[in-house]
Amino acid sequence: MSTQTPQNDLLVLEEIHTFIGQFHILEGVSLRVPKDSITVMLGRNGAGKTTTLKSILGLTPPQQGRVIFDGMEIQGKHAYNIANLGIGYVPEHRAIFRALSVMENLKLAERKKGDFDKHEEFIFNLFPDLKRLYKLPGNHLSGGQQQMLAVARALVPDNKLLLIDEPSEGLAPILIQQMMEAIRILSTTTTILLVEQNFIMASQLAQRFTIIDDGKSPHSGLMSDLVNDTELVHHYLGASIKTRKEMELSHEAEN
Ligand SMILES: Nc1ncnc2c1ncn2[C@@H]1O[C@H](COP(=O)(O)OP(=O)(O)O)[C@@H](O)[C@H]1O
Ligand SMILES: [Mg+2]
Incomplete structure (x- = not known):
């Protein structure tokens, strides 16, 4: 039985719908981020992961659904006020001056x-x-x-919560290791919601996952269950990703 009760959740999204212009991008995304842990959003390019982070922050405000941060509904607040509640954001593509x-x-x-x-x-x-x-x-x-x-x-x-969008994107393997270690250290003081395409990195860092697919969130759960679920991983994340079970099998075959 899970020891995570809803009271332990720092962030909860309930069925959020977000439009960009006339496009209905998020069509009911739900997820939860327990305190003092790393939760990862997984999903193909264009699935809606970045839009989910921007919806939390009020940069693309959801038109429907609830965003609950630290026990308070924050959807509809201005992005500036949301950040001031203690939410830090690392956008994709190395956003610096x-x-x-x-x-x-x-x-x-x-x-x-x-x-x-x-x-x-x-x-x-x-x-x-x-x-x-x-x-x-x-x-x-x-x-x-x-x-x-x-x-x-x-x-x-x-910050109480950090939203980090694809930190390993385009990095050499040695730097991916460094970034992973830094995020692991950060997670000892701050709750983290991560977007990460590198499945190995995601599975080593995160305790929980939510799969984002076509603007929806069909599956959430414990990372320790997902790494053994070959079917789910292949269906949503693509055939090129190997689960732990498959890596073990190919290792056994080599020996
Ligand atoms: N400014 C925009 N205008 C129109 N469509 C957009 C815009 N930003 C994102 N989208 C669309 O929204 C969908 C989700 O994008 P995004 O959240 O960036 O996906 P992900 O981060 O999972 O790759 C994609 O189909 C993308 O083309
Ligand atoms: Mg993205």
């Missing part, structure tokens, strides 16, 4: 004066490269360093 220095990028991420000073040590311990590079403009950083800066910006203010 490329013309500004690392330090300026971090300072501009403050919600209130002194945020950066308060978290400087934590951030530079997590990403030592950024300390070394802090005077350089963002466009002088490697792709991996830019991604670290994008994550670091979300750590400047106090």
